[in-house]
Amino acid sequence: MTMSNDLSVWIAALVTIGLISFVFKENLYYRIVESLYVGVSAGHAIVLGWGNIRNLAVRPLGEGNLAVIIPIALGLMLFTRYFQKWSRVSRIPMGFLMGLGAGLSMRGLVGSQIVNQIKACYLPLNSMNNILIIAGTFAVLSYFFFTVEHQGFVGKSAQIGRYFMMLCFGAAYGSTVTGRISLFVGRLQFLLGDWLGILQ
Amino acid sequence: MLSKLGRIDSRVLYFILLLSFIIPLLRPLGLPMVISDEVQKTYDLIESLPSGSRVVVSFDLSPGGYDELAPATVAVFNHMAMKGIRMVGMSFWDAGPSLLDRSLAGSLYADKEYGTDYVNLGFLAGGENAMSAVARDITGAFPRDFYDRPTANMPIFDGLQAFKDVELVIVVATGNPGVPEWIRQVGDPMDVPIATIVIAGLVADYAPYMQSRQLIGMIPGLRGAAGYEALIDMLGRGTAGLDAQSAAHLMILFFVLIGNIVYFVERKREKDEADEEGAAS
Amino acid sequence: MLRTATLVITFLAGFIMIAAFFFDVGFLSVAEAQIQDWGVIVAAFALAMASINLIQVNVNKAVSSENVTDKICSFVLLASLAGMSIIGLTKGPTSDTYNVLFDGIMAPGQSTVWALGVFYIASAAYRAFRVKNADAGLLLFSAAFVMLGAVPVGEVIWSGVPAVSQWIVDVPNMAGMRGMLIGAGIGAFSGGLRLLLGIDRTEVG
Numbered sequence: 001m002t003m004s005n006d007l008s009v010w011i012a013a014l015v016t017i018g019l020i021s022f023v024f025k026e027n028l029y030y031r032i033v034e035s036l037y038v039g040v041s042a043g044h045a046i047v048l049g050w051g052n053i054r055n056l057a058v059r060p061l062g063e064g065n066l067a068v069i070i071p072i073a074l075g076l077m078l079f080t081r082y083f084q085k086w087s088r089v090s091r092i093p094m095g096f097l098m099g100l101g102a103g104l105s106m107r108g109l110v111g112s113q114i115v116n117q118i119k120a121c122y123l124p125l126n127s128m129n130n131i132l133i134i135a136g137t138f139a140v141l142s143y144f145f146f147t148v149e150h151q152g153f154v155g156k157s158a159q160i161g162r163y164f165m166m167l168c169f170g171a172a173y174g175s176t177v178t179g180r181i182s183l184f185v186g187r188l189q190f191l192l193g194d195w196l197g198i199l200q
Numbered sequence: 201m202l203s204k205l206g207r208i209d210s211r212v213l214y215f216i217l218l219l220s221f222i223i224p225l226l227r228p229l230g231l232p233m234v235i236s237d238e239v240q241k242t243y244d245l246i247e248s249l250p251s252g253s254r255v256v257v258s259f260d261l262s263p264g265g266y267d268e269l270a271p272a273t274v275a276v277f278n279h280m281a282m283k284g285i286r287m288v289g290m291s292f293w294d295a296g297p298s299l300l301d302r303s304l305a306g307s308l309y310a311d312k313e314y315g316t317d318y319v320n321l322g323f324l325a326g327g328e329n330a331m332s333a334v335a336r337d338i339t340g341a342f343p344r345d346f347y348d349r350p351t352a353n354m355p356i357f358d359g360l361q362a363f364k365d366v367e368l369v370i371v372v373a374t375g376n377p378g379v380p381e382w383i384r385q386v387g388d389p390m391d392v393p394i395a396t397i398v399i400a401g402l403v404a405d406y407a408p409y410m411q412s413r414q415l416i417g418m419i420p421g422l423r424g425a426a427g428y429e430a431l432i433d434m435l436g437r438g439t440a441g442l443d444a445q446s447a448a449h450l451m452i453l454f455f456v457l458i459g460n461i462v463y464f465v466e467r468k469r470e471k472d473e474a475d476e477e478g479a480a481s
Numbered sequence: 482m483l484r485t486a487t488l489v490i491t492f493l494a495g496f497i498m499i500a501a502f503f504f505d506v507g508f509l510s511v512a513e514a515q516i517q518d519w520g521v522i523v524a525a526f527a528l529a530m531a532s533i534n535l536i537q538v539n540v541n542k543a544v545s546s547e548n549v550t551d552k553i554c555s556f557v558l559l560a561s562l563a564g565m566s567i568i569g570l571t572k573g574p575t576s577d578t579y580n581v582l583f584d585g586i587m588a589p590g591q592s593t594v595w596a597l598g599v600f601y602i603a604s605a606a607y608r609a610f611r612v613k614n615a616d617a618g619l620l621l622f623s624a625a626f627v628m629l630g631a632v633p634v635g636e637v638i639w640s641g642v643p644a645v646s647q648w649i650v651d652v653p654n655m656a657g658m659r660g661m662l663i664g665a666g667i668g669a670f671s672g673g674l675r676l677l678l679g680i681d682r683t684e685v686g
Contacts, residue, residue: 007581007585008580008584008585009584009585010585011585011669012584012585012586012588012589013588015585015586015590015593016592016593019590019593019597020593020597021560021593022597023211023214023597023600024211024214026285026398027647028550028553028593028651031553032554032557033356033548033590034554034580034590035554035555035557035558035561036557036558036561036590037561037586037587037590037591037594038535038561038588038590039535039557039558039559039560039561039562039563039564039565040561040564040565040582040583040587040590041295041587041590041591042532042535042560042562042565043561043562043563043564043566043569044294044295044528044565044569044587045294045528045568045637046529046532046562046565046566046569046581047321047530047533047565047566047569047579048294048297048322048325048528048569048572048574049294049525049526049528049529049576050525050529050570051322051323051324051574052323052324052325052521052522052525052528053522053525054586055342055343055344056343056521056522056525057522057525059343067515068519068625070519071518071519071520071522071523072522073527074519074522074523075522075523075525075526075527076526077506078523078526078527078530079526079530079533080549081530082533082537083669086607088483088593089483091483091484091487092483092486092487092490093523093526093527093595094487095487095488095490095491095494096490096491096494096519096523096529097494097520097523097524098491098522098676099490099491099492099493099494099495099496100329100494100495100498100516100517100589100677101327101328101329101513102491102495102672102673102677103494103497103498103499103673103675103677104328104384104385104493104498104638105331105384105669106382106495106498106499106669106670106674106677107326107498107502107503108328108381108383108388108389108492108498109384109666109669109670110431110666110670111384111388111389112380112383112384112388112414113380113384113662113663113665113666113669114387114663114667114670116414116655117408117412117659117662117663117666118539118663119412120408120412120659121415121659121683122252123646125556126514129648129651129652131655132652132654132656132679133411133652133655133659136652136653136656136657136658136659136660136661137654137656137659137660137663137685139655139660140656140659140661140664141663141664143660144660144664146523147665148529150677155209160597161657161660162616162657163615163616163619164657164659164660165660165661166616166617166619166620166623167619167620167622167623167649167653167654167657168404168623168628168653168654168658168661169620169623169650170619170620170621170622170623170624170625170627171404171623171624171627171649172401172404172654173403173620173621173623173627174252174404174624174625174626174627174631175400175401175403175404175420175603175627175629175631176400176401177398177403177449177452177599177602177624177628178400178401178421178423178445178449178596178604178627178628178631178632179265179268179399179401179421179604180401180595180596180598180599181445181448181449181452181599182267182268182399182400182421182422182423182441182445183265183267183268183446183592183595183596184448184591184596184597184599184600185221185225185267185422185441185445186222186266186267186268186270186422186437186441186591186596187267187589187593187596188221188222188225188444189225189267189437189440189441190267190589191609192222192225192226196644198226199226199440200223208607211602211605212601213600213604213607214489214600214603214604217599231632231633231637232633232636232637233633234633234643236647237647257652261518262591263588263590263591263592264587264591264592264594264595265585265592265595266592267587267596269591294528295583295587295588295591297574297586298574298580299588301575302584308681309645324521324628325521325524325525325527325528326520326521326523326524326525327524329517329520329521329524330520330521330524332517333514333518333520334516334545337514340518341518346574346575347575348536348573352644368637389502400631403650404627404654404658405658406652406663407650407654407655407658408655408658408659410651411651411655412658414512420631422633423632432582441608442632442633443633445631445632446632446633446634446635447634448490448633449628449629449631449634449635450634452602452606452628453601453606453613453625453628453629453650455603455606455607456607456610456621456625458607459606459607459608459609459610460610460611460612462613478593
């Protein structure tokens with residue numbers, strides 16, 4: 001392999017090195033690269049957001065679908081928050097979005113996150129693993145049972161729940177470490193391989 | 201000596217860690233790899249789909265996690281393309297469509313016909329609400345694709361209006377909205393199987409969904425990618441990075457070990473000193 | 482008046498979503514579909530708000546900050562935001578120029594920022610991950626096996642590592658996560674109910 005002659009690879013390499021330099025010391029190169037990428041990311045959100053507005057509101061409106069005036073009006077109301085006199089108007093579309101989001105998640109999570117998860121605990125008590133799964137779930141739930149004092153049986157159960165959660169957090173920590181390592185491997189594969197061309 | 205180790209500059213640790221990454225990348229050891237059950241299950245699942253099946257791939261990720269997920273995504277795309285599975289791509293994260301383009305370009309789908317064998321529908325705002333809207337009416341929610349072409353007349357959508365006609369949904373995820381939202385809005389209510397290619401950091405979080413079969417397949421990050429590459433016999437970046445991953449993991453565990461040795465020795469020394477002072481007074 | 486309207490709209494948007502899920506009634510399904518489609522459009526408008534906040538903060542900094550570095554950085558941020566937006570809006574997000582900015586700056590930028598976490602994790606592993614009690618011992622035991630189980634070297638050290646790692650994730654971790662998932666689900670449900678019934682008005686009234 002040889003060194004890349006692709007412009008975007010070179011820019012990406014300079015951005016990557018600039019950001020990595022932060023771990024050794026904060027510097028102007030890092031600050032500029034950071035600002036550059038935050039600006040580009042914000043610009044990207046605007047471009048993609050406009051794509052949705054164009055396809056789902058502006059074009060249908062041009063084709064005579066007058067119903068889209070309502071969400072367009074609601075969308076524009078969001079921007080009243082930048083004008084002190086009218087800022088309260090922005091709460092109407094916020095309320096709409098939050099109500100919609102709350103309704104959607106409430107109807108879904110009862111089934112998927114509560115009922116189906118409880119159903120998945122209906123396991124035959126014929127193995128140590130199944131017993132641990134049922135006992136562990138019960139113990140962790142009892143840890144969050146704050147309306148009863150954590151004494152006696154509830155206290156013991158909550159303590160066991162705490163141990164289960166520690167194993168959870170350990171697994172989550174271990175997984176996170178693996179993830180971050182994978183990401184850095186990816187960055188090095190880019191720098192050493194795609195850019196410098198010294199990886200086989 | 202140990203007290204010096206306790207006060208070591210963080211940058212020395214960073215440099216040692218950096219070396220643990222670079223050396224195995226330049227000089228790979230070729231350590232043996234284990235294919236996990238979850239990766240094998242996901243492979244079997246895709247292998248069992250008949251040619252012509254339609255699979256939705258939702259690219260719900262940021263570029264932050266793309267380096268970790270790209271090798272697995274390309275491996276799965278290669279497998280799907282080899283099997284003749286049609287791929288409907290979409291995203292509910294703004295960077296998703298561009299990243300999906302990169303993965304498609306690096307896979308065997310690049311040689312297939314756009315609009316017939318695969319499509320990149322682009323991005324839809326609104327997270328969970330948008331997922332629910334798309335599940336009800338795919339081309340209604342995405343009247344145009346990422347390249348601004350009308351979707352209604354694309355052959356891939358013949359006889360495909362809602363998600364009930366889809367064989368499988370694969371969520372490529374780095375966070376929320378992602379897997380839990382897909383399960384809530386599509387998997388459970390519409391009885392559509394859901395699998396995921398997910399960053400390693402979320403593997404522990406999604407274990408309950410795997411056990412309850414609400415999630416029927418999972419490929420965790422670079423490790424999963426390496427396993428999948430081996431299964432389809434197309435080794436790529438997932439496999440190439442495994443030795444560097446091994447070395448970095450060992451280095452971090454070594455740091456934990458040394459940190460604890462320093463801590464316990466220092467604590468014992470302080471206790472001894474306190475005891476001596478107590479005895480003297 | 483405005484407050485009442487907001488509360489009514491919040492309630493109706495949520496109530497229709499829930500009612501349409503449980504009752505297969507024609508007008509409810511139509512209303513559900515319509516509200517969802519509107520929600521996507523309003524959410525698309527909302528995407529721009531984060532960028533506007535960013536512009537506000539950085540215009541202020543570029544104009545009034547006394548620190549030259551801050552001024553330069555704010556200017557760079559505003560220029561790159563404007564450049565990406567203008568190219569994207571005029572040439573489209575799949576154009577070559579746009580792709581150079583995406584592949585050259587945005588993708589590697591975010592990727593590197595996430596990847597840098599590994600250095601801070603390493604530093605924390607050295608300085609803060611102390612086995613001071615049983616809780617910390619369990620945490621370290623679980624983390625160590627999950628880490629070693631994720632890479633080939635784990636099996637080289639001891640052939641049982643992958644099995645123990647998988648057991649930790651599938652049994653104790655799964656049970657703990659399930660408990661937290663159910664607890665969080667109940668919490669989210671009650672939070673949603675408070676919002677729809679107007680008891681929690683922090684954001685809407």
